[in-house]
Amino acid sequence: MELIKVKDYEELSVKAAKIISGEIAEKKTLTIALPSGSTPVGMFHELVNAVNSKKTTFKNVKAFLLDEYCDIKYNKEQSIKYFVNYHLFSQINIEEENIFTIKTDEDDLNKVCNDYNKLLEENPIDIQVLGIGANGHIGFNEPNGSFDLETHISKLAFKTRLDNQRFFNSINEVPSYAVTMGIKSILKAKHIILLISGAAKADALKRLLTLEVSEEFPASCLINHPNVTVIVDESACSGLK
Ligand code: GLP
Numbered sequence: 339m340e341l342i343k344v345k346d347y348e349e350l351s352v353k354a355a356k357i358i359s360g361e362i363a364e365k366k367t368l369t370i371a372l373p374s375g376s377t378p379v380g381m382f383h384e385l386v387n388a389v390n391s392k393k394t395t396f397k398n399v400k401a402f403l404l405d406e407y408c409d410i411k412y413n414k415e416q417s418i419k420y421f422v423n424y425h426l427f428s429q430i431n432i433e434e435e436n437i438f439t440i441k442t443d444e445d446d447l448n449k450v451c452n453d454y455n456k457l458l459e460e461n462p463i464d465i466q467v468l469g470i471g472a473n474g475h476i477g478f479n480e481p482n483g484s485f486d487l488e489t490h491i492s493k494l495a496f497k498t499r500l501d502n503q504r505f506f507n508s509i510n511e512v513p514s515y516a517v518t519m520g521i522k523s524i525l526k527a528k529h530i531i532l533l534i535s536g537a538a539k540a541d542a543l544k545r546l547l548t549l550e551v552s553e554e555f556p557a558s559c560l561i562n563h564p565n566v567t568v569i570v571d572e573s574a575c576s577g578l579k
Pocket of ligand 1: 376
C-alpha cells in the first residue's frame with residue numbers, strides 16, 4: 339500500500355483527481371468504479387473542472403457504481419445513482435451507455451447481482467476508487483461479511499445506517515439493505531485508490547495500518563493487493579503517532 343499524506347480535504351481531492359486524469363491520459367480507454375459518500379465529492383468536482391478546462395476527458399471512460407441502496411425506487415434523490423449523477427456524470431462528457439449502475443429497482447435482485455458481475459467480467463476495472471466507513475466498511479461490505487463474494491445483497495450495519503442518516507430525513511428512511519460489489523470484485527481492480535479524510539476516520543485509518551487482514555475490518559482486504567494508493571489528510575492521521 340502506498341500512503342500519500344496531504345494537508346487537507348482539498349489537497350486530497352486534487353491529488354485523487356490528478357491520479358485519475360493521469361491514467362485516463364495514459365490509456366486510450368479506461369474503466370473506473372466509483373463510490374458515493376461525502377469523501378469523493380471534492381474529487382468529483384476537481385474532475386468536472388478538469389473536463390471543463392479540457393485537461394481530461396471522459397469520452398472513452400466507462401464508469402461503474404460501487405453500490406446501491408435497496409428499497410429506493412430508481413432515480414429517487416437518495417439513490418447512489420442520483421448522487422453520483424448529480425455531482426459528476428451530469429457535468430462531464432461521459433456517454434450515457436458507459437454508465438453502469440446497480441438496478442435495485444428491479445424485482446429479482448439475485449439476477450441484478452449476476453448481471454452486474456457479468457458486466458464487470460466483460461469490463462475489468464482499471465481504477466477502483468473507495469471511501470471508508472468508520473467501521474471499516476468499503477462499498478457496503480460490512481464487518482464480518484465474507485471476503486469471497488462478488489456483487490451481492492448486504493444487510494447494513496446499524497452504525498452505517500446512522501452515519502448515512504444525514505442523506506435522509508430520518509434513520510427510519512435509511513434502507514436496511516444494499517447491493518454492493520463484493521470484496522472479491524473490488525480486489526480484481528488493477529489500481530485501487532482509497533480516500534480517507536477527517537478526524538471521524540482517524541480510528542479507521544489507524545486500524546487499517548495496524549491490523550492484519552481480517553473480515554472483522556473489511557478495508558483490511560486491501561493490505562495484500564499489489565497496487566493500492568491510500569490518500570489521507572492530516573486530520574485522518576490524528577490518531578497516528
Ligand atoms: C457509504 C458508502 C461507502 C462510503 C462510505 C463513507 O456507506 N457505501 O462507499 O465509503 O459511505 O462515506 P463518507 O465518505 O460520506 O464518510
